[in-house]
Structure formats: C-alpha cells, structure tokens
Amino acid sequence: xxxxxxxxxxxxxxxxxxxxxxxxxxxxxxxxxxxxxxxxxxxxxxxxxxxxxxxxxxxxxxxxxxxxxxxxxxxxxxxxxxxxxxxxxxxxxxxxxxxxxxxxxxxxxxxxxxxxxxxxxxxxxxxxxxxxxxxxxxxxxxxxxxxxxxxxxxxxxxxxxxxxxxxxxxxxxxxxxxxxxxxxxxxxxxxxxxxxxxxxxxxxxxxxxxxxxxxxxxxxxxxxxxxxxxxxxxxxxxxxxxxxxxxxxxxxxxxxxxxxxxxxxxxxxxxxxxxxxxxxxxxxxxxxxxxxxxxxxxxxxxxxxxxxxxxxxxxxxxxxxxxxxxxxxxxxxxxxxxxxxxxxxxxxxxxxxxxxxxxxxxxxxxxxxxxxxxxxxxxxxxxxxxxxxxxxxxxxxxxxxxxxxxxxxxxxxxxxxxxxxxxxxxxxxxxxxx
Amino acid sequence: xxxxxxxxxxxxxxxxxxxxxxxxxxxxxxxxxxxxxxxxxxxxxxxxxxxxxxxxxxxxxxxxxxxxxxxxxxxxxxxxxxxxxxxxxxxxxxxxxxxxxxxxxxxxxxxxxxxxxxxxxxxxxxxxxxxxxxxxxxxxxxxxxxxxxxxxxxxxxxxxxxxxxxxxxxxxxxxxxxxxxxxxxxxxxxxxxxxxxxxxxxxxxxxxxxxxxxxxxxxxxxxxxxxxxxxxxxxxxxxxxxxxxxxxxxxxxxxxxxxxxxxxxxxxxxxxxxxxxxxxxxxxxxxxxxxxxxxxxxxxxxxxxxxxxxxxxxxxxxxxxxxxxxxxxxxxxxxxxxxxxxxxxxxxxxxxxxxxxxxxxxxxxxxxxxxxxxxxxxxxxxxxxxxxxxxxxxxxxxxxxxxxxxxxxxxxxxxxxxxxxxxxxxxxxxxxxxxxxxxxxxxxxxxxxxxxxxxxxxxxxxxxxxxxxxxxxxxxxxxxxxxxxxxxxxxxxx
Numbered sequence: 001x002x003x004x005x006x007x008x009x010x011x012x013x014x015x016x017x018x019x020x021x022x023x024x025x026x027x028x029x030x031x032x033x034x035x036x037x038x039x040x041x042x043x044x045x046x047x048x049x050x051x052x053x054x055x056x057x058x059x060x061x062x063x064x065x066x067x068x069x070x071x072x073x074x075x076x077x078x079x080x081x082x083x084x085x086x087x088x089x090x091x092x093x094x095x096x097x098x099x100x101x102x103x104x105x106x107x108x109x110x111x112x113x114x115x116x117x118x119x120x121x122x123x124x125x126x127x128x129x130x131x132x133x134x135x136x137x138x139x140x141x142x143x144x145x146x147x148x149x150x151x152x153x154x155x156x157x158x159x160x161x162x163x164x165x166x167x168x169x170x171x172x173x174x175x176x177x178x179x180x181x182x183x184x185x186x187x188x189x190x191x192x193x194x195x196x197x198x199x200x201x202x203x204x205x206x207x208x209x210x211x212x213x214x215x216x217x218x219x220x221x222x223x224x225x226x227x228x229x230x231x232x233x234x235x236x237x238x239x240x241x242x243x244x245x246x247x248x249x250x251x252x253x254x255x256x257x258x259x260x261x262x263x264x265x266x267x268x269x270x271x272x273x274x275x276x277x278x279x280x281x282x283x284x285x286x287x288x289x290x291x292x293x294x295x296x297x298x299x300x301x302x303x304x305x306x307x308x309x310x311x312x313x314x315x316x317x318x319x320x321x322x323x324x325x326x327x328x329x330x331x332x333x334x335x336x337x338x339x340x341x342x343x344x345x346x347x348x349x350x351x352x353x354x355x356x357x358x359x360x361x362x363x364x365x366x367x368x369x370x371x372x373x374x375x376x377x378x379x380x381x382x383x384x385x386x387x388x389x390x391x392x393x394x395x396x397x398x399x400x401x402x403x404x405x406x407x408x409x410x411x412x413x414x415x416x417x418x419x420x421x422x423x424x425x426x427x428x429x430x431x432x433x434x
Numbered sequence: 435x436x437x438x439x440x441x442x443x444x445x446x447x448x449x450x451x452x453x454x455x456x457x458x459x460x461x462x463x464x465x466x467x468x469x470x471x472x473x474x475x476x477x478x479x480x481x482x483x484x485x486x487x488x489x490x491x492x493x494x495x496x497x498x499x500x501x502x503x504x505x506x507x508x509x510x511x512x513x514x515x516x517x518x519x520x521x522x523x524x525x526x527x528x529x530x531x532x533x534x535x536x537x538x539x540x541x542x543x544x545x546x547x548x549x550x551x552x553x554x555x556x557x558x559x560x561x562x563x564x565x566x567x568x569x570x571x572x573x574x575x576x577x578x579x580x581x582x583x584x585x586x587x588x589x590x591x592x593x594x595x596x597x598x599x600x601x602x603x604x605x606x607x608x609x610x611x612x613x614x615x616x617x618x619x620x621x622x623x624x625x626x627x628x629x630x631x632x633x634x635x636x637x638x639x640x641x642x643x644x645x646x647x648x649x650x651x652x653x654x655x656x657x658x659x660x661x662x663x664x665x666x667x668x669x670x671x672x673x674x675x676x677x678x679x680x681x682x683x684x685x686x687x688x689x690x691x692x693x694x695x696x697x698x699x700x701x702x703x704x705x706x707x708x709x710x711x712x713x714x715x716x717x718x719x720x721x722x723x724x725x726x727x728x729x730x731x732x733x734x735x736x737x738x739x740x741x742x743x744x745x746x747x748x749x750x751x752x753x754x755x756x757x758x759x760x761x762x763x764x765x766x767x768x769x770x771x772x773x774x775x776x777x778x779x780x781x782x783x784x785x786x787x788x789x790x791x792x793x794x795x796x797x798x799x800x801x802x803x804x805x806x807x808x809x810x811x812x813x814x815x816x817x818x819x820x821x822x823x824x825x826x827x828x829x830x831x832x833x834x835x836x837x838x839x840x841x842x843x844x845x846x847x848x849x850x851x852x853x854x855x856x857x858x859x860x861x862x863x864x865x866x867x868x869x870x871x872x873x874x875x876x877x878x879x880x881x882x883x884x885x886x887x888x889x890x891x892x893x894x895x896x897x898x899x900x901x902x903x904x905x906x907x908x909x910x911x912x913x914x915x916x917x918x919x920x921x922x923x924x925x926x927x928x
Contacts, residue, residue: 385498400587
C-alpha cells in the first residue's frame with residue numbers, strides 16, 4: 001500500500017477530520033504501533049482511561065476503531081494511516097495481536113456469511129408477484145409522467161422558470177410512490193437547472209427528452225435488446241441484486257482511481273469513483289451511498305491503484321460496476337490516452353447511438369492545455385479543438401497552476417460540451433485536482 | 435444547429451401555438467420524420483417530443499468540438515528550485531491550521547532559503563495573500579514565475595507581478611500603493627515622502643489622510659517643509675493629520691512654539707529649606723500673560739478638566755507632551771537622571787510626570803526611557819516598547835508579578851521571541867486565566883514563543899485542580915503549533 005498524504009486525506013469525511021487526523025499522525029500520540037502484510041494497528045491514548053484500539057485492513061482499506069466517533073473513518077484511523085505513509089519505520093513489523101486477528105477473521109466470516117445468504121432459495125412465486133405489482137405501479141407512474149410532460153410541451157416551457165421547485169417536487173414524489181426513484185431523480189434534476197442563465201431552454205429540453213426516451217423505451221421494451229432494456233430499467237430505478245451480480249465473472253485489472261465526486265442529499269452521501277483499467281483500457285464507475293452514521297463498504301482514494309475484479313452492471317454500454325474482489329497492490333501501471341477531442345466525440349457518438357439517454361463518462365485525453373476564449377476557460381487539444389470546462393468547475397486555478405500553460409495528459413469526466421478535469425499526469429505521477 | 439433553435443422556439447411557445455413540419459428537418463432525417471409525423475396514433479405533443487428526441491440524438495452524435503487558434507502564453511521557467519518535500523508538507527499543515535503567523539514564519543524561511551513552492555500550492559497561497567495583504571510580497575517571492583503568470587490571468591493576484599516599487603506606486607491599486615509606500619517608508623523615508631509629494635495633487639482627501647498616516651512611521655525634520663505646506667489644504671482631516679505628524683517632529687514650527695511657551699512657563703527656583711540651613715530647587719509653573727488665542731487653536735485646551743491640575747498646569751502638561759524630553763536637558767543644563775529626580779521630588783513636577791512619559795513615548799526616546807524605568811517609583815508600562823529586547827526582558831521579568839496582563843500586552847507587540855524565563859511566566863499566568871488567554875491568543879502569538887518552550891509546558895501546569903484539564907488541552911494545542919514551527923525550521927535548515 002503506497003498512499004500519499006493527499007490521497008489519505010481524501011478518505012476523510014470532512015475538513016475537521018483531516019485536521020485532527022494530521023494531529024494524530026505523530027508517534028508520540030500512539031502507545032503502540034504495528035504492521036503486518038494485511039493490517040496496520042495502533043493504540044492511541046484518548047480522553048478515556050483505556051487507549052483506543054485502531055486497526056486498518058490494508059488489503060481492502062477498511063478501518064475499525066474502538067473510539068466512540070460516528071465519523072468514518074475516524075481521526076484515529078486517518079492519523080494511523082498518515083503516520084504509516086510518512087514513515088513506515090514508526091511501525092514494528094510483527095504478528096497481528098488478537099484484537100486485530102479477531103477483526104480480520106470477522107470480516108472474512110461476514111463475507112462468507114453473505115455468500116451463504118446468497119445461496120438460500122428464494123420464493124419465486126412471491127418474487128414474481130412482487131415484480132408484477134411493481135411493474136403495474138411503475139406503468140401508472142409513467143403514464144402520469146407522460147401526461148405531465150405533454151402538458152408542459154402543449155403550454156410551452158416559457159413559463160417554467162416561474163413555477164419553482166414545488167412543481168417538480170410534486171411529480172417527483174408521485175414517482176417515488178410509483179416505485180420509480182430513478183425517474184424521480186431525473187425529474188428533480190429539472191429543478192436544479194439555473195433558470196437565470198442563458199441557454200436554460202436547451203438544458204431543460206435535453207433533460208425532458210431523456211425522460212421521454214426512457215418512458216417510451218420502457219413502454220416498448222419488448223422490441224429492444226435485453227441489455228438496453230436493463231439500461232432503461234436502471235434509469236427508472238429498478239435495482240439490480242448486487243449479490244447475484246457478484247456471482248457473475250468480473251474483469252480483473254489494476255485500476256487507477258481517476259477521481260472521486262461527492263454529493264449529499266437528505267443525509268445520504270453519494271460517492272462516485274471513476275476508475276480506469278490499466279490493462280483493459282476500460283473505464284468504470286463505482287457508486288457508494290453512505291447514510292449518516294453508518295459505515296462504508298469500501299474506501300478508495302483518487303490516485304491509488306487497486307488490483308480488483310470488477311463486475312459491471314448489465315448495460316448496452318457498461319460503465320457502473322461493483323468490486324467483487326480486491327487485493328492489495330503497490331503496482332504503478334501505465335495508461336493509454338485518447339489523441340484528441342475528436343476521438344472523444346467519436347466514442348460519444350458510438351455510445352449515444354446505443355443509449356441516447358446515457359450519462360457522463362470519464363476519458364483520458366492526451367496533451368490538453370487550458371486556454372481562455374470568450375471569457376471562458378476551455379481545454380485545447382493538440383489539433384486546436386477546444387471544449388469548455390464545466391461552468392461550475394471549482395478548481396480552474398489549480399489546473400492552471402499545474403499546467404503553467406503547457407499541454408498535459410488529463411483525465412476528464414463529462415459529456416458533449418462540458419467536461420471537468422479529475423487529474424493530470426506530471427513527471428510520471430498522477431495528480432488529482434480537487 | 436438551426437433546427438435545434440426551431441425545436442427550442444417551438445418548445446418555448448408550446449405545441450398549441452406552433453408545430454414543426456417535415457420540411458424544417460435536416461435531409462438526413464427525411465426518412466424518419468414521416469414515420470413520426472404521419473403516425474395517427476400519436477398526438478401533436480408526442481410527435482413533437484419524438485421529433486425532438488430524434489434531433490437531440492442527431493445533435494449529440496454529430497457534435498464536433500470547435501477549432502480555435504486560441505493560445506495562452508505559457509509561464510516562464512522557474513529560476514529558483516522547489517522547496518523540499520518536508521517543507522511543503524509543513525506548509526500544507528499550516529494552511530489547514532489557518533494560522534497567519536505560522537504562514538508568515540514559513541514564507542520568511544522560504545524566501546531566505548531562495549526556494550519556491552510547488553505549482554499546485556500557488557493558487558492557495560495567492561488567495562491567502564489577497565486575504566492578508568501583509569503577506570503579498572512574501573507570497574509573490576515564494577510563488578516564483580508560476581505565481582507571476584497566474585497574477586496576469588487573475589487581476590486579484592497581480593501583486594505577484596514583477597513591477598518595480600515605483601511602478602507599483604504609480605499604477606497599482608490603492609491597497610498596493612499603500613503597502614509599497616509603507617515598505618519604502620521603513621527603508622528609505624525620503625523617497626517615500628517624494629512619492630507622496632509627486633502624486634499629492636491627484637489624490638482625494640481620504641487617500642491623502644491615509645497616505646499621511648503611513649508617513650507617521652520614520653518621520654524626520656526633512657518632512658517638515660512638506661507637512662507645513664499642507665496648512666493650505668482644504669480638507670480638515672488632512673490638515674489635522676499633517677498637524678498630528680508635525681507634533682511628532684522636533685524642530686517643527688509647532689514644537690518650537692510649544693518649547694517657547696515652556697521656556698517662559700516652567701522655571702527652576704532655588705528655595706531655602708530646613709530653616710535656611712539648606713536650599714532646594716523647585717519647579718515653578720506659570721503661564722505668561724496674554725497668550726495668543728491662535729495658540730489654543732493648535733489643539734490645547736484652556737481650562738483644566740482634572741481636579742489635581744490648575745488651568746495653568748493643565749495647559750503646561752498638554753504642551754509638555756509634545757516637546758521632546760531633550761528640551762529639558764538644554765533648558766536646565768541637567769542630565770536626564772537629574773531632571774527625572776527633580777520632577778519626582780517636586781510637588782509640581784510630580785503632576786507633570788505622566789505628560790513627560792507621554793513625551794518620551796511620542797518621541798521614542800530610548801535614553802530617557804531606560805533612565806525613567808530605572809528611577810521611577812511608578813511603573814509606566816507604555817515605556818517598555820522603547821527599550822531594547824534585553825531591557826524589555828529584564829523589566830518584564832522584574833515587574834511581571836505586579837503587572838502580568840500589562841506586561842503580556844506589550845510582550846505580544848514584540849518582534850523577537852520571548853526568553854524562556856518570560857515565556858514561562860506568561861504561560862503560568864495564562865494557565866490560570868484560560869478565558870483571557872485562550873487558543874486564539876496562542877494562535878496569534880505562537881511566533882513569539884520560543885520552540886524550546888515545549889519541554890517546559892508541563893512545568894506551567896497550575897496547582898489548582900480545576901485548571902489542570904484545561905491547561906492540558908491548551909498545552910497540546912501549543913505543542914502542535916510549536917511543532918509546526920520546529921518542522922519549518924528543520925525543513926529549511928536541512
């Protein structure tokens with residue numbers, strides 16, 4: 001495990017944890033420190049009478065601590081990992097103590113139990129009945145949504161900005177009742193459009209048309225290929241059984257974590273990890289939903305390489321994946337780049353022709369230079385093709401500072417005419433921009 | 435794409451008012467449009483949405499990035515080398531801690547070592563410098579060519595440009611002009627005054643007042659002609675500020691006027707004492723008759739508002755404050771010790787001592803300050819900053835137990851680190867007054883705490899049980915800040 005301080009700090013749940021974690025990255029704070037092939041552990045004297053026992057599964061980057069903090073990872077976990085990253089000599093290499101082996105064993109046991117749970121027979125009749133009932137509800141919801149969209153189109157969208165968020169929230173709630181959370185999210189995103197900026201009618205219509213394509217696709221699913229049917233169901237909000245999915249064969253590769261995007265809505269934090277498979281040249285998206293106070297399934301930090309087997313969710317253009325198996329790696333692999341924006345456009349065209357309502361993707365593009373044009377920042381490729389940076393991109397100055405006006409290989413995420421840099425390569429090292 | 439505009443215009447108006455015809459669609463879609471438009475099972479909204487969806491896909495699939503010959507002149511290559519990894523890690527910690535003084539400390543070391551920060555840290559430092567203007571020159575120095583380049587792209591950061599001081603004075607923002615004037619005044623006071631004189635006629639009243647305020651630092655007799663010429667200024671605030679400065683410069687007309695009045699008002703007289711067996715020298719204070727009313731317009735009140743001072747004494751005490759102490763040496767042909775002794779022993783002189791102290795501090799007379807500290811029975815805290823570091827330490831330690839808060843107040847204004855002895859005294863006092871000397875206090879004054887203090891923190895623990903836990907937390911905090919100082923020193927000495 002070779003993580004830099006910056007990479008470790010991106011695991012922190014908030015700024016204060018970063019600060020406290022850094023304070024604890026000091027040998028004097030730890031009564032004992034140890035390391036083995038699979039784990040790190042330490043005892044930190046806190047305010048309690050007994051020192052807190054902190055342990056880290058280094059193969060899967062998982063944390064456990066006996067402190068009462070609800071943050072995850074807690075400051076002790078971060079501090080211990082930072083201390084290890086700063087100087088491994090601070091840790092005694094030895095056999096894991098009982099409290100660490102117990103935890104590691106429990107983790108393995110839990111994984112096995114999950115595997116057993118998968119093998120339990122399901123009541124197929126009840127399942128079919130549930131599915132039927134849900135499909136009926138979804139169809140009803142889709143009919144209402146279709147009428148709602150048509151009303152908007154009939155009356156004209158010019159009055160939309162005056163309607164306010166409630167107009168969209170009402171429809172979105174109705175779709176939640178109709179067990180179509182995906183569509184509800186798509187409707188909610190109409191409320192997030194900035195109606196005070198130029199070009200809002202295009203942004204509004206783009207989203208309306210994507211919703212329309214999803215609902216029409218659902219109504220005509222029978223004529224579509226199974227993989228595309230899956231894409232439609234996913235956009236509507238049908239979930240995939242992840243345990244079943246994990247049983248499918250995956251793709252083993254050394255994946256580079258290109259970037260992490262975090263959003264928070266209603267106490268649920270959504271983490272999006274953009275991955276690049278260094279051997280397969282394939283991109284993947286891992287999603288993690290964290291409900292406040294609960295632990296996380298996995299910890300990945302941008303810039304790190306993980307050797308893992310990923311299983312992709314069924315799709316005509318697979319992107320979203322989950323980790324089936326992960327092993328520790330210190331390997332630093334190479335990457336391939338797309339030559340220019342034209343190559344990106346060609347891939348996008350192919351993807352759009354398969355799934356016209358698709359979402360954004362990551363790309364690694366060769367030698368991009370930030371340039372200013374029409375009072376806006378753009379990314380220029382070696383053929384002078386330019387693509388604008390996302391209007392709300394917050395790290396333009398850091399990007400400029402790193403580039404110094406020189407072209408650099410860059411990982412970006414976005415689609416059509418809006419891209420956001422995730423990181424760049426400089427001196428053979430990947431640097432995250434956040 | 436023209437057709438997309440048609441879609442948007444139709445959507446804005448609504449399908450009740452406008453429809454799209456097949457003829458408006460691109461030829462490439464000619465094959466599909468009739469399938470939609472001629473479908474009797476679909477209403478006009480469905481037809482519009484289907485056509486629009488088709489066009490959306492057509493737009494997305496045919497999207498090509500524009501080609502523009504736009505370019506950006508790249509940043510120049512750096513001339514200095516980058517700071518080592520350890521130094522950069524400390525800098526990141528200091529930035530997280532958001533401590534101005536530690537950042538200032540780090541930047542000074544970086545500048546002295548003639549190294550620069552890595553490019554990714556340049557924007558955050560430039561942003562800090564817009565927040566803390568005093569850091570601008572250090573930040574510009576530590577950000578190298580990359581900082582200069584970013585300054586050209588972001589006007590808020592253009593303090594990192596390579597303009598000379600004079601260019602900046604002539605063309606910079608008012609904040610930049612004030613900063614460069616302040617710096618020039620401290621190293622070349624005459625040049626700073628010349629700059630102000632050159633642009634004086636173009637400044638507005640508020641700017642004039644602000645610039646004069648800066649000239650208060652390092653003022654000298656060479657400023658007198660300029661300041662006295664401001665008597666014709668229209669703005670009252672400008673005139674008042676100029677007069678205030680003139681009252682600080684020995685040899686100015688106003689000070690000469692005050693000296694003249696004191697020569698006429700304060701006399702030494704020998705009187706007999708102990709039934710005529712001995713004689714003693716006393717101070718006689720009496721204002722001359724017929725003082726011109728113009729005299730009182732210089733800011734001197736006629737009537738006393740202090741019961742212990744008569745009107746004459748009150749006027750004399752006000753004037754005395756604006757007369758350099760050296761005046762008394764010439765006037766009485768005595769040395770400072772003898773004069774202080776005279777003031778202390780004389781009933782009238784005693785009343786004038788506070789004004790004499792104010793004169794010592796106003797004219798920053800270190801010679802008188804040390805004599806006063808040694809001889810005075812009363813402790814005048816305002817004198818401490820006039821002493822050199824060693825003398826300040828000596829008197830601060832000596833008087834700390836009697837005036838702890840006053841001594842701390844002045845100790846925080848010092849530019850050099852406290853001695854261990856004084857630091858221990860301050861920490862011991864702070865440990866017992868946690869509300870007054872809280873984290874913010876130590877955060878602001880960490881640059882004054884000697885790093886060797888870390889080992890002494892435990893010794894400062896108060897004996898009172900109820901203070902102990904608070905002090906333990908505070909010690910941890912002080913230790914953390916001190917550790918950042920130590921790491922900074924280490925990073926730049928290796």
